[in-house]
Amino acid sequence: MRAAPTGKPSVRFGRRAAAWLLVFAAIAAPLLPGPPALAGERLRMSTTTSTENSGLLGALLPPFEKRYGCKVDVIAVGTGKALKLGEAGDVDLVFVHARKLEDKFVADGFGVDRRDVMYNDFVLIGPAADPAEVRKTGSAVEALRRIAATRSVFVSRGDESGTHHKERELWRAAGVVPKGKWYLETGQGMGEVIYMAAQLRAYALADRGTYLAYRKKTDLAILHEGDEELWNPYGVMAVNPAKHPHVKYGLAMKFIDFITREEGQAIIASYKVDGKPLFFTYAPKGR
Amino acid sequence: MDFFLESLKASWSLILSLDRELFRAVWTSVYVSVWSIVFAALLGIPAGLAVGLLEVPFKRTVITGLNSLMAVPTVLIGLLVYGFISRQGPLGGWGLLFSPSAVIVGDALLAAPIVANYTLSSIRGAHAAILPTAMTLGAGRLRSVLKLLSEIRFGMMAAVISGFGRVISEVGVAMMLGGNILGYTRTMTTAIALETSKGEFALGIALGIILMSVALLVNIVFQILQRR
Numbered sequence: 262m263r264a265a266p267t268g269k270p271s272v273r274f275g276r277r278a279a280a281w282l283l284v285f286a287a288i289a290a291p292l293l294p295g296p297p298a299l300a301g302e303r304l305r306m307s308t309t310t311s312t313e314n315s316g317l318l319g320a321l322l323p324p325f326e327k328r329y330g331c332k333v334d335v336i337a338v339g340t341g342k343a344l345k346l347g348e349a350g351d352v353d354l355v356f357v358h359a360r361k362l363e364d365k366f367v368a369d370g371f372g373v374d375r376r377d378v379m380y381n382d383f384v385l386i387g388p389a390a391d392p393a394e395v396r397k398t399g400s401a402v403e404a405l406r407r408i409a410a411t412r413s414v415f416v417s418r419g420d421e422s423g424t425h426h427k428e429r430e431l432w433r434a435a436g437v438v439p440k441g442k443w444y445l446e447t448g449q450g451m452g453e454v455i456y457m458a459a460q461l462r463a464y465a466l467a468d469r470g471t472y473l474a475y476r477k478k479t480d481l482a483i484l485h486e487g488d489e490e491l492w493n494p495y496g497v498m499a500v501n502p503a504k505h506p507h508v509k510y511g512l513a514m515k516f517i518d519f520i521t522r523e524e525g526q527a528i529i530a531s532y533k534v535d536g537k538p539l540f541f542t543y544a545p546k547g548r
Numbered sequence: 549m550d551f552f553l554e555s556l557k558a559s560w561s562l563i564l565s566l567d568r569e570l571f572r573a574v575w576t577s578v579y580v581s582v583w584s585i586v587f588a589a590l591l592g593i594p595a596g597l598a599v600g601l602l603e604v605p606f607k608r609t610v611i612t613g614l615n616s617l618m619a620v621p622t623v624l625i626g627l628l629v630y631g632f633i634s635r636q637g638p639l640g641g642w643g644l645l646f647s648p649s650a651v652i653v654g655d656a657l658l659a660a661p662i663v664a665n666y667t668l669s670s671i672r673g674a675h676a677a678i679l680p681t682a683m684t685l686g687a688g689r690l691r692s693v694l695k696l697l698s699e700i701r702f703g704m705m706a707a708v709i710s711g712f713g714r715v716i717s718e719v720g721v722a723m724m725l726g727g728n729i730l731g732y733t734r735t736m737t738t739a740i741a742l743e744t745s746k747g748e749f750a751l752g753i754a755l756g757i758i759l760m761s762v763a764l765l766v767n768i769v770f771q772i773l774q775r776r
Contacts, residue, residue: 280772350635453745
């Protein structure tokens, strides 16, 4: 480097030196320990957006990680994608909510040791003013028929998630093929969809946990709830080590034990947002 | 407007309080971007030099190809790399998917054509005059090329800076290949996307401010270095 020819060389040199120093620091930066704290094993879990968006995992994971000195990497996607990640062996375990898909996943040999973890229910939400007057209807199926008939805007997950599957099941039961400008297939997670519904003054199907977690930020109301077909059970299962020998089956089983036994179950049952429980555990059946 | 100002205020307090989650995301972004730009430079600068200096066959076509590669969407790169490094893919055994390394691979592939193109155009700007002049003045071939390289050093630096700007600001590759895992592969951009979707604007804005500051800092450094 040539020295600055004239002017205030000392000042310039100082700046240039500082600039070079920064460049070298930037080049050296990757040599420093990266973001992954490499202590302990990493367990990869794909799960639904509802378990993460609701904040439950924030309460559930730290005690487990602490006890086993490991780190749980959470990939929060729709149930469909979460199971696909398991099929491909890209995760070690799957924590989702779509019983039929889970059973197929196990039957096809991709998953093993499936266990029930908790449940909540789906709720039909929408603007409190309820322009389509779905409150007057007697069931979720009727409510959907009413939304379709009035062509009120409905925000769908559209992402093969558990909620999306449930929603399509309900549309089928209603004998309606949802299509048209009023039906928005967004391909987004549960939180996004609730948020979009609030912005668009639209209707949506949501799991109660995420709805409650988002209630403060939206002005949506529950317009229908309580039907038997709105029940929403969550299950956890390990990816079959016979199919994918690299998966961390042992650690996955420790996690499954943890969340289905007293300690994990107690955390789930006591997890509340604004004083309301988001998920419910099953009565102990002497597992 | 109130809502926006409130978020802005909250974002400043997050930055000033050195919020841990926030700085984790910043660090992951910087770490991943710096590594990927190092690899992108290792791929892109030689490629740009080769195309610019050597008599490669179908030169025009190669240059057009390089130019078009700059426009490849991040999600397409994400998709391709995903296909390779998923456990079902040919490189599945490496277990790279959903790790910072996966994002580095994708980002390096994203930035390499940019670095190559900028290197190439700085050569094309200097080439015509410098090489013949140096050689008429009696410099050997190697010395002439070295002279050319020193003439275009700022061009190459600009190439690296542009590539860096691209990778630190992109979200597609980081989301698809990193998986947005908290404290591991969550970068500034994926965190902004997530926080927006959750309606948590304060953290998003705080990250946006930091992202802009990093870009500003990089450009100031570059400006100072370019002064003679």
